[in-house]
Amino acid sequence: MANLKEIKLKIGSVKNTQKTTKAMKLVSSAKLTRTRQLSAQARSYANKINDVLSDIANRVSKVHEGDNVDKAFIPNDNPKTVDIVFVTADKGLCGGFNMATIKTVNKIKADYENKGAKVRLRVAGRKGIDFFSFQGIELTQKVSDLSSAPDYDRASEFIGEAVEDFNNGITEKVILVYNGFLNMLTQELRVRDLLPISLEDVETKEEDNSMLYIEPDDDEEVLNELTAKYLDFNMYYSLIDSLAAEHSARMQAMEAATNNAKERVDTLTVEYNKARQAAITTELIEIISGVESLK
16 A cells, blocks of 8 residues: 555656646746747847948948948957857756757857967856856856846846957957747757957948938947947847747747656556556455455
């Protein structure tokens, strides 16, 4: 009978786990719906910033006959110091979502270090902080409650430190890495050079048919302001996109866990029934044997 009690306790424990994972899936599903709506709005805004930035940058480039005006637009294929800014989740239970980002960061880091460059890490997300801290790798910048609750002002402050170091010549390249939302079933690792800004990334237009009218003397000032907005918003958007992907990954992980729990309950139930049947059979044999011995 002790075996029966043990199996029954296991069934109860697995059923409780199943309820928890099912609830977590429903919560992530609701959060994903809201985050996707926010992501769609942010994407539209980002596209507009890209259009205006490409237009002004193209005109400034033409005025200066191809000379680079802003350091943020000067290509650098052999940087000596690189900042990798990356986003992970603050929580786990989302499958391989965080490890996919961490592996990509490690690969980029190793590639640049093999070229003789110094690599510094800036991370938003507790999982990334915990991983690299455990590995004994120094983090230049870390924040643990931004990826779970994206905020534009805090995102601007976070990326602002990397931008300031770039403008001051401390670093020569800033790379942004995050796991973005592709669809309900798929997340996509996104790696982009945040600084210097490639005009190809903002789809520079060759035709001079812009509806914008800006005084020539104001072009560079507007470009600088817009560049800052472009960098800030790209950081903010990466946090939103990563959060949507995190909820998607957690939904899948919790669904798989719920299904595994159901299969485990079914297996334990069969095991319990067999043990119960064996116990009943044993009791019947003992009763019959006792009756026979009394004759």
